[in-house]
Amino acid sequence: MDLAIVQSSIGPKPARPATPSDLTRRYQEVRDFTTALCRDLAPEDMVVQSMADVSPTKWHLAHTSWFFETFVLQQHDPNYRALEPAYAFLFNSYYTQAGERHCRAQRGYISRPTVMQVLQYRDYVDEHMSRFLSSDPAQSPVVKALIELGINHEQQHQELMLTDIKHVFSVNPLRPAYQVATAHATLTPSRQHWIGFGERVGWIGWDGDGFSYDNEGPRHREFVAAFELGSRLVTNGEYLAFMADGGYQRPELWLSLGWDAVQQNQWTEPFYWERKDDEWQLFTLAGMRPLDPAEPVVHLSMFEADAYARWAGARLPTEAEWEIAAATVAMQGNFVESGHRHPAPAGGPGQLVQMFGDVWEWTRSPYSPYPGYQPAAGAVGEYNGKFMCNQYVLRGGSCATSRTHIRPTYRNFFPADATWQFTGLRLARDAQ
Amino acid sequence: MDLAIVQSSIGPKPARPATPSDLTRRYQEVRDFTTALCRDLAPEDMVVQSMADVSPTKWHLAHTSWFFETFVLQQHDPNYRALEPAYAFLFNSYYTQAGERHCRAQRGYISRPTVMQVLQYRDYVDEHMSRFLSSDPAQSPVVKALIELGINHEQQHQELMLTDIKHVFSVNPLRPAYQVATAHATLTPSRQHWIGFGERVGWIGWDGDGFSYDNEGPRHREFVAAFELGSRLVTNGEYLAFMADGGYQRPELWLSLGWDAVQQNQWTEPFYWERKDDEWQLFTLAGMRPLDPAEPVVHLSMFEADAYARWAGARLPTEAEWEIAAATVAMQGNFVESGHRHPAPAGGPGQLVQMFGDVWEWTRSPYSPYPGYQPAAGAVGEYNGKFMCNQYVLRGGSCATSRTHIRPTYRNFFPADATWQFTGLRLARDAQ
Amino acid sequence: MDLAIVQSSIGPKPARPATPSDLTRRYQEVRDFTTALCRDLAPEDMVVQSMADVSPTKWHLAHTSWFFETFVLQQHDPNYRALEPAYAFLFNSYYTQAGERHCRAQRGYISRPTVMQVLQYRDYVDEHMSRFLSSDPAQSPVVKALIELGINHEQQHQELMLTDIKHVFSVNPLRPAYQVATAHATLTPSRQHWIGFGERVGWIGWDGDGFSYDNEGPRHREFVAAFELGSRLVTNGEYLAFMADGGYQRPELWLSLGWDAVQQNQWTEPFYWERKDDEWQLFTLAGMRPLDPAEPVVHLSMFEADAYARWAGARLPTEAEWEIAAATVAMQGNFVESGHRHPAPAGGPGQLVQMFGDVWEWTRSPYSPYPGYQPAAGAVGEYNGKFMCNQYVLRGGSCATSRTHIRPTYRNFFPADATWQFTGLRLARDAQ
Amino acid sequence: MDLAIVQSSIGPKPARPATPSDLTRRYQEVRDFTTALCRDLAPEDMVVQSMADVSPTKWHLAHTSWFFETFVLQQHDPNYRALEPAYAFLFNSYYTQAGERHCRAQRGYISRPTVMQVLQYRDYVDEHMSRFLSSDPAQSPVVKALIELGINHEQQHQELMLTDIKHVFSVNPLRPAYQVATAHATLTPSRQHWIGFGERVGWIGWDGDGFSYDNEGPRHREFVAAFELGSRLVTNGEYLAFMADGGYQRPELWLSLGWDAVQQNQWTEPFYWERKDDEWQLFTLAGMRPLDPAEPVVHLSMFEADAYARWAGARLPTEAEWEIAAATVAMQGNFVESGHRHPAPAGGPGQLVQMFGDVWEWTRSPYSPYPGYQPAAGAVGEYNGKFMCNQYVLRGGSCATSRTHIRPTYRNFFPADATWQFTGLRLARDAQ
Secondary structure, three states: OOOOOOEOOOOOOOOOOOOHHHHHHHHHHHHHHHHHOOOOOOHHHHOOOOOOOOOOHHHHHHHHHHHHHHHHHHHHOOOOOOOOOOHHHHOOOOOHHHOOOOOHHHHHHOOOOOHHHHHHHHHHHHHHHHHHHOOOHHHOHHHHHHHHHHHHHHHHHHHHHHHHHHHHHHOOOOOOOOOOOOOOOOOOOOOOOEEEEOOEEEEEOOOOOOOEOHHHOOOEEEEEOOEEEEOOOOEHHHHHHHHHOOHHHOHHHOOHHHHHHHHHHOOOOOOOEEEEOOEEEEEEOOEEEEOOOOOEOOOOOHHHHHHHHHHOOOEOOOHHHHHHHHOOOOOOEEOHHHOOOOOOOOOOOOOOOOOEEOOEEEEEEEOOOOOOOOOOOOOOOOOOHHHOOOOEEEEOOOOOOOOOOOOOOOOEEEOOOOOOOOEEOOOEEEOO | OOOOOOOOOOOOOOOOOOOHHHHHHHHHHHHHHHHHOOOOOOHHHHOOOOOOOOOOHHHHHHHHHHHHHHHHHHHHOOOOOOOOOOHHHHOOOOOHHHOOOOOHHHHHHOOOOOHHHHHHHHHHHHHHHHHHHOOOHHHOHHHHHHHHHHHHHHHHHHHHHHHHHHHHHHOOOOOOOOOOOOOOOOOOOOOOOEEEEOOEEEEEOOOOOOOOOHHHOOOEEEEEOOEEEEOOOOEHHHHHHHHHOOHHHOHHHOOHHHHHHHHHHOOOOOOOEEEEOOEEEEEEOOEEEEOOOOOEOOOOOHHHHHHHHHHOOOEOOOHHHHHHHHOOOOOOEEOHHHOOOOOOOOOOOOOOOOOEEOOEEEEEEEOOOOOOOOOOOOOOOOOOHHHOOOOEEEEOOOOOOOOOOOOOOOOEEEOOOOOOOOEEOOOEEEOO | OOOOOOOOOOOOOOOOOOOHHHHHHHHHHHHHHHHHOOOOOOHHHHOOOOOOOOOOHHHHHHHHHHHHHHHHHHHHOOOOOOOOOOHHHHOOOOOHHHOOOOOHHHHHHOOOOOHHHHHHHHHHHHHHHHHHHOOOHHHOHHHHHHHHHHHHHHHHHHHHHHHHHHHHHHOOOOOOOOOOOOOOOOOOOOOOOEEEEOOEEEEEOOOOOOOOOHHHOOOEEEEEOOEEEEOOOOEHHHHHHHHHOOHHHOHHHOOHHHHHHHHHHOOOOOOOEEEEOOEEEEEEOOEEEEOOOOOEOOOOOHHHHHHHHHHOOOEOOOHHHHHHHHOOOOOOEEOHHHOOOOOOOOOOOOOOOOOEEOOEEEEEEEOOOOOOOOOOOOOOOOOOHHHOOOOEEEEOOOOOOOOOOOOOOOOEEEOOOOOOOOEEOOOEEEOO | OOOOOOOOOOOOOOOOOOOHHHHHHHHHHHHHHHHHOOOOOOHHHHOOOOOOOOOOHHHHHHHHHHHHHHHHHHHHOOOOOOOOOOHHHHOOOOOHHHOOOOOHHHHHHOOOOOHHHHHHHHHHHHHHHHHHHOOOHHHOHHHHHHHHHHHHHHHHHHHHHHHHHHHHHHOOOOOOOOOOOOOOOOOOOOOOOEEEEOOEEEEEOOOOOOOOOHHHOOOEEEEEOOEEEEOOOOEHHHHHHHHHOOHHHOHHHOOHHHHHHHHHHOOOOOOOEEEEOOEEEEEEOOEEEEOOOOOEOOOOOHHHHHHHHHHOOOEOOOHHHHHHHHOOOOOOEEOHHHOOOOOOOOOOOOOOOOOEEOOEEEEEEEOOOOOOOOOOOOOOOOOOHHHOOOOEEEEOOOOOOOOOOOOOOOOEEEOOOOOOOOEEOOOEEEOO
C-alpha cells in the first residue's frame, strides 16, 4: 500500500535541462512544504498509527529523509556518514534490496527517535544534500534522476501525511481538527451530462521529457471503443439518492467481494460520514461539519463507486478512457496548495470538469503492467511492478495532491476496499 | 470461488439446431458421468469439506440437481413439485435472487440428507427432466438455453468434484487413492522453444453458434503487440531448477502479495509435493508416487507461476495472447475422459502443444469484463460479473475438464493464491 | 477438553475382588452399549465434526478401541499385532507419551477408515481382548486396573458421543432427531427451598475400594463454613424470569469474561433454545419441541449459571459443599439408561433431589489439584493434572451419564464458556 | 487485566485515625510520585500502547485523576465542575456503572489531549482535591475511605506505568532505557533450602484496622496440611539449568494450556531475554545488559513457573501457604523506592528471604472469592469479584511496588500466560 516507487523514464529534461539551482530550489521547496504540513501538530499527534495502513507523521518525516540518504547520499556522496545507522532499519518501507525493515504494522509502537530527533535527522540530511547538490557528482543524469525521484516520492508522502492524520484524528472521540475551516460557497453543482469520445487505437502512457513513474510507460497502443464520460464528479446529493434507494442493502448492485465487505464492515454509508440526530455530518481535516450535497462524494471504496455506477445504469471508466478524456482539458483543479483540503462543488457551464484535483477517480482497470513494462534495475526501481496485483487504478489526483505532482498519465492504485484516501468517482458508459 | 455461471449467448444453434433427442442424450450422458465419478467413493468420503474452498461430493451431487430443479423445472414445468423444499436452502450456492443459502464454509457439517437420499433426489429430478425434455415447453429457445447452461454447469462441478476429493484425501494421513494409477511412459519432454505471433488488432471472445458463457463475450477488438509463446508447458524438472536456485527464498522474484503468501503459508514447494527421505513425492488422484520431472508442474498459484516466469526471464501470457495462439491449433489434449487425471509429459516434435487439457494455464490478465459486457437478466445470469475482482484468468482446461466443455475463448478464473485446482503455466515474452 | 484420564487409585477391590468373569462381562456390556448408541446413525452422521470441541462418532468408536489396544494389548499381550499401525496416530487424543497425534480440529476431515472399517477395528480389538481377559497376565492388579480404566474411559466417550451428535444435528438446518421422543408428564416442579449444612472440617475425595479417577484423591480435610443448598435444580421457567429481567443485558450480573462472552457470542438465551414466532423451542436429541418450564435449564455455560445465581441473590456451590450434601442422598436419578436423554422435572416433596443425573451442576470451584495430588506414572496417568487450569468443576452426572460411572466424589470439568454438554445449576448460599 | 478495585474494609483506622493532614500529605506524596516517574519520558513515549495489555503513560496519568474526579469530587463536592466532560469517556477503564468507556485496545490511538493537557487536568483535580480535603465533607468515613482507595489505586497504576513503559521500550529496536543503571554487587545467592510449616486450621485474609482491598477478606479459616517453602526465590542460574535440560521442549513438564502457549508463542526462554552471540542478555528498565545468574528469574508466566517447579520435583505454593509463611517475617524488601527497579540477588544466611518485593510470586491458587466475600455496593466496589475467573493469585509485591502499598494478605492476580509484570517464583512442596 506504500505508494509506487518512481523513476525518471528519460532523465534530465532535454528541452530545458534542470539547472542545478532549479533542482536545489525544488528540493528545498518540497522539503519545506513537508514540515509546513506539520506546523500545527503536537508531538503526540505525530506518533500515532491508527490502523495498519496509516503511518505516523513522524515516520513519514523520517522515511522521506531516509530515501535521500539511502539512494543519493550513501551511494553518491563518498563523504557521507549516516547520523544513526539504526534508522536504516526503522525507516525503510519495503525495499528488500535496501536491507531489512521494521514491521509496518508496528510503526506506532516506536516513540524514539522523538519528533525533535527526527527533525534533526531531516536537517542533517538537508545540510548534506544542500552541499551535495552543488557538487559535481550531483550533475550526472543518473543522480539528478534519483533526486527528482526523491522529490516526487516526498510529494506522495505529503498526501499520505494528510490522509493519515485525518484518520488518526477521526478515531479520537474528541474529533480534533487539523486545520481551520476554509470558506466555500455552497453551489448548486453544474448539471451532469455525457461527453462522447469516438472509437480509436489510442496511444496511452507517458513519453514526455519530464519526470514520470515507471508504471506510466511504455507508451503503447490500445484499442478503445466509443464511450461517454460524465461531465463532473458524482456528488454527495446523488450518493444520498443511492442510499435512499437501498444501495447498501441490495446485493445485486455489488461485486461479490464488495458485498462481503459491506457485510463484514457493516458499511451503511461512506467512510467519515456520521449520523447525528437527523442530519448527516462529515469528518474533514477541519473537523466535523454538516454534509454538503453539492460536494463530490469522497472516501468511497472501489466497491462503493462500482455499486453506485451500476445503480445509476452506468459503469466506471477504464484508465485508457480516462486518459483519452483527460488529454482534452487543462491540468487545473483543487489541489493541496489551495489549502482547502476537501473536494469542492463543480462550478461552470457543464463542460468536462474536475478531471484533476478534488478526488482520485476510481477506474475499473486492475493495476497491471503496460505491454513491454520493465521495472528499473536495483532497489530504487524494485517495486512498482510488485504491487500489480489485486489493486485498482485511480486517476487525476486529489485535494491533497500537489499540482506539480500530477499528470494525465499518472497511475495511482489502491485495493478495492480502501477508503481513507480522497477517493471518489465519475461515471462512464458505452457510446449509446 | 464457485465457478462462473453461464448463459447461451445465442440460444439454439442456428446452423444445426439441437434436436430434442440430442439435448436429452447429452443431458443423460452428463448426469451419468457425474455419478460415475463417485463410483468408488464411500459415503464417508462424500461428506467431508477439508477447507472452505472445497465442497463435499454430496453437495456437488445435490447442487447440480438443484440447478435444474430451480431454473428449469420450478420455472417452466407447471406440474413440478419439489421433493423437499428445504433443499433449496441447503443446495443453493450464491444466487441471492434464488433465495437464502446455507453458509458455504459449513457444508461439511451437514450429514443429512444422506448420500442415498441425495441420489434419490437426483433420480427424482432426472425423472421429471426426462418427461419435461420431450414436452412442448422444453422446445422454446429460452428453455433449451437453460438446459444447455445446466449441462455446462454440471461439467464444471464434475471438475470440482475431482479437485475437491483430491484435497479431501490429501489431508488424510492415510493418503487414500481415488483411482488406480494409469500407466504412462516417462518421456523426455520435447524441447521448449519460442513461437512468434505478430502485432495486430485482433478479435477476441466468442461469436460462434454454440454454447458459451456470458463472460466470453462480446467479441471485440484488442490491440496486441508482437509476442512469443513457449511451445509447451513448464515441467517439474524445470521448476526444480527454480527451487534449487532459491526461488522460494528470493523476494525480488515475487509480487509483493505473493511474497506475503510465501511467508504466511511457509511455501517451499508446490502444493501436493512431499519430501520423503531424499526424494520428491507427489500426491495424485492415484495416491502418492515419485515426482516425474517430465510432467508439467501443476497445482501452482498464480504467484508461483509468475515468480517462475520472472526467474526464467519471461512472463505470463495475457489472455488475448493465449487466445490468439490457441486459434492456431486443434482442440485436443489430455482431458478427463482419458481417465489419467494428471497432466502428462509433452511429446511430439516441439510445435505448439498442450494448449488444451493437462493444466489450466495462468495468465497475467486480471479477470475483468470485456468491453460492452452485460450480464444476463435474472438469477441465472446474475453472477458472472460479480466475480470480476481480484481473480486471474486461466485458459485451456485441464486433465479434469471435459473435452466437450472447453473452448479457445473459455475464461476460467481463480484468486492468485489458489492451488487446489490443476493449474500450471506456459511462458510468454515480448517479441525479441 | 478431552475428559480426564483415569486410574484406579487402589487397584482391585479388596472386599470383593472383581472376578475375571465380572470384568469380562462389564467389558462386553460397555463395548456393546457404545455401538448400540450408534444404531440409528448413518455413516454420514458419524464423520462430521461440527466444531473443534466435537469429535465425529467414528472417532469415538475408534479412539476407545485404540485405548485398549495401546495401554492393554500392546503392553501386556506379547502376541498382539496392531491391525493398522497408522491408527495409532489417527486415534490418539492427547497422550504425548503415547506418540504423535492427529490435529484435533481436523478430525472431521478424515473419511477413511470408513465406519465399516472402524467397526472391524473394534471387533478386532474385542476379539483380542476377549482372549486376553481369560489369560494369566490379565489377572494382575495392574492390568485389571488398566482394563477398569478403559471401561470408565469408554463410558466418558459414550456421553460425549451423545452431546457431540446432538451438536452435529443442531447445526443442520433440517434439525434431524437422534431418537424418538419419550413421553414425560409435564409436572409443576417441587417448590425450591434451602437445605442447611453446618460448619465442619470435612473429609473430601475418594478413599473407597472401587474405581475412581486420580483427580478424586487423595482424600483430605477441608474447612467448610455453614452453607445452604437449593433443594432442586433451577428450571427453565425460573431462567425465563432472569431473561425477562434483562439478564443478558446487565453487565453487573456477570463475571467480566462472562460479559465478554455474551457480547462476542451475542448470547441472548441458552444454547439450543430457538425463538419461533412467540414461543421458545428447544433442540433435543429427539428433535425440536416446545420449551417445558418445569424442566431443569440445561446447556448453560458457567458464566450463565453464575450470572443467574447472582441475579437470584445466591451463588454457585463449591465442590466441597456439593460433595458434603451429596453424601446425604442416594445415588439415583435420570441417567443415560433411562433412554430419555434430557433432564426431567423434579417431582417429590421438596427434599434434596436431582443431585445425580439430569444435568452436570456447575460449581464455583476452579479445577485444581487436591492437596497431595500426584498424577500416575506413564502415559496413562499423564494427563489429569495437565488440564487443571482455566476450567471449572461440575458434579453429579447428567442424563447422558451411565449410572455405573458416577460417584459423589466424581469431578468433571469444562471451561467456563462451554455449553454443548448437559450442564445446569443448583443454587447455594452462606448460612443465613 | 486492570488491577483490582479496592475498598477500605473498615474505613478510618480506629487506633490512630488518619488526621486530615495525614491524608492530605499522603495524597500529595502519591500524586507527586506518579509525575516523578515520568520525569525522563518524552511526550512521544507517553502515547504508545505496544500491546493490548499495555496502557500509554498518558492514559495512566489521566485515569488516576479521573478516579478522584469521578468517585470523590463529582459525588461529594457540590461545587465541582469537570474540566472536560469527554474525559469521563476517554479515561474510564471498565466501570460500567460509571458510564460508557473507550475501547481499551485503542488507547494508543488517542493523541489528544496532549501530555501537557493531561498534566493540566491533573493539576485541576489536585487543586480541587486540595481544597476539598480540608472541607467538612472530606472528614466523613465514607469519603476518607474513597480517598484512601484512590491513593491505593494510583499506587497500582504507578507499578503498571513502569511495567508498561518497559514493554513500550522493549519493542523499539533501539531498546531505549527508562533510567540509568544502578550498581549492585553480583553475589552468589544464599543456598536454597526448605523451611517447614505444620498442619493447621489457619486464619487467612485481612482483619486489621488499615486499608485493604475487598478481595483480601473476609478473614476466614482454612485447613492447611503441613508444607515446606523454599527459602528464597528461584534464580536465573537455576532457570538456565531447566532450559539446558530441555525445559521448553518437554510437554510432560507443562500444563496442557501451557504447552499450547509454548508452541503458539514459540517460547524458548523467559520474556525480555535475548541471545546475543553466545551470551544471554536481559532487557531491563536501565536497558540491555548481560544476564546475572544470581538474580531472581523474572517475567515468567505462571505456565513457566509451574513447569519449572514440576521439573524441580516441587510445586508452586498455594496462597494460603504463602500467607502463613509471610506472617513469620518482616515486611521489607526491594521495592520501587529503592530506585533499582529490578529484582536483586538474595543475600543473607539462608533464612526465609525475599518474601516481599523483588518479584510477584506465582501461586497455584486460582483467583477465587474467599468464603463469604461480598463486593462493595456501587461502581467503586463493582469489579473485584468480576475478575475472579481464569486468573492466578500472586503474592508479595515486586521491585515496582510501593513499600506502603503491600501487605501479607495482598492478592494480586494475572492470567496464566502474562509475562510483562515482574513475576517470578518460589518453590513449595508437601511436608516430607
